[in-house]
Amino acid sequence: MTLNSDTSLLSAALDRVIPPVDDLPGAGGMGLAGEVVKRCEADSRFNAALTTVIGALPSPNDFTALDDEGQDGALRTVESSDPDAFGLWLDVVYAIYYMQPAVHRRLSWHGRTPQPEGNVMPPWDESVLEVARQREPFWRQV
């Protein structure tokens, strides 16, 4: 799949995989299909998974004509026929969805990158060893 491809099928599939919640649209409605394609283009493993999943789904018109249950059924068929490709595609979709600031806000997660700020190291409190220290040495002598 390339950036110029029709992403309507992918977008519809994304909405079933990560549906709307609270005031957030589903992953497709958030416009993430383009980002998924872009990221997959940069990694041959990801791209192979995306191509397999999209290739195994019905055509865009047929897929969107299905009701929610029918769309989920089509996705489940792909999942069971090629679990590795489907799983990897799902991992990529999850990673991209959970990069979105709006999603972080909904989860009440700070959403900061781990560095450079980091977090605060709590103090070391030796009293936590009170019980563990009472144990006699028990390593096996040789």
Place this chain on the structure above:
Amino acid sequence: MTQPIHNPDRTADVLIIGAGASGAAVAASLSEAGFDVVCIEQGHWQDSFKFPTTEPDWELRSMSSWSINPNKRKLPEDYPINVENSAVDPVMFNGVGGSTIMWVAHTPRLHPSDFRVKSLDGVAEDWPISYEDLEPWYDLNDQVMGCAGIAGDPANPPRSERPMPPVPIGKDGEMIAGAFDRLGWHWWPSDNYVNSTRYGEGRDACNFCGHNMMGCYQRAKASTDLTYWPRAIAQGAELVTGARVREITTGADGRATGVNYLDSEGNNRHRAARAVVMAANGVGTPRLLLLSDSDKHPNGLANSSGLVGKNLMFHVYAGVSGVFPDHEEPWVGPVANIILSQEFYETDPDRDFVRGYSYQMARGQGPGATARSGPKRVSWGQNHHAELGRRFGNTLNLGVIGDDLPEEHNTVTLDDRLKDSSGLPAPKITYRVSENSRALLDHALVQGQAVMEEAGASEVMINQLSREAGWHLMGTARMGDDPERSVVNGNGQSHDIDNLFIVDGSVFVTGGAVNPTPTIQAIALRTADYITNERKDLKA
């Protein structure tokens, strides 16, 4: 790092293959002793300010260009590995620092009993060296790498004072530790090569970012590009990067004469040396020995025993995850450098397996990683948000590290078809989990569940076996006194070739049930001291 100009046509005293945990230690030790040292490394220097943990797509990059799995990373300096016949995928990093760029830096030691499993339990083989033989080099390595911890652990022999106080275990560590206490089971704050205070040149204290497997921006985690290499280079060692060794060369007398390698432009080159030290890890080293076959050595170099590439051990890994609804921020603090329990480390005749295991506590992760990892991926569809909501920000883990006894059918061989970016045959792994290992893991999962429940978990999930967990690469060129049953002697010297040494995890006879790197580095430092003291003939 800037280096003086070295003459590439000279004959070095010692040529080291691989600039990772063990190669760096040998380079620093031998250059300090005045040897002319050159190291050939296929990867490159890393810039800690460019690690992906400062980028918004860090979670995605941990699945591709920053994956721990070379088959996913696919960088030119990586080599592919055929894992079709393996229950576990080997993981590693190829570059200056080797796998210590990505390691967690949890640094326990083997137990004295690990060196004597044949005598004590009637399985595998004894090592030709003992815990006491290695102890001085364990201590030295703790100083150079920088160990945070606290002496007094009753599950281990007494240790000298650690150079730094422990990395605080946090509220989550206390919660799990409390469960061990109430069950009457051992736990202790982990020894870590992670700074709890400033330690070492330009290395800050850990800032609890929680993601040191993607490199450490703070330089708080010890990797050998920060610890041993600056010393080695200041002492005159030469480090050639982006250069892939394709074979070790031998002379008419069968002794090692140096290596043939491909430089960063892909040109074939030769480097001459009076001795060769292999530090390419438990997969890279047997691969190179097998690639170095010749009329004189038709089964590969140093392989008269036929054991090169055999007895591969990984440590079997499994895990128990607990959901703690009231816990907050489980991503704060180093990912798995918290506490360990060795209650079930030693053989107990009442159990249906020999040897044992350690528990290593691990923290939760960001939302993307939570969704796709753990014992099982968060489901897609209508239940997705509810399931993620239950797990994200609430999950803590107990990893099980199981002793993985050597078996000759677990191997590294050369693949017939798969090649690396230089056209060299890739390694092929054949590995299955033994009945003993499975029984040991099953026991650990039951006890681990009890710990999580005691700690107050509302839901417990089991991971029967971690596949992408072959981070400990051991046993494929093991040491021993008998040349028919081992590849090198207790000093890491090949039985067949007196100027060829191996210092990485390949030389392990058994794996114990702890992360191996302090032991690998202690062995490397000990071999370096052997060369310094007993092999002065190798110095020009």
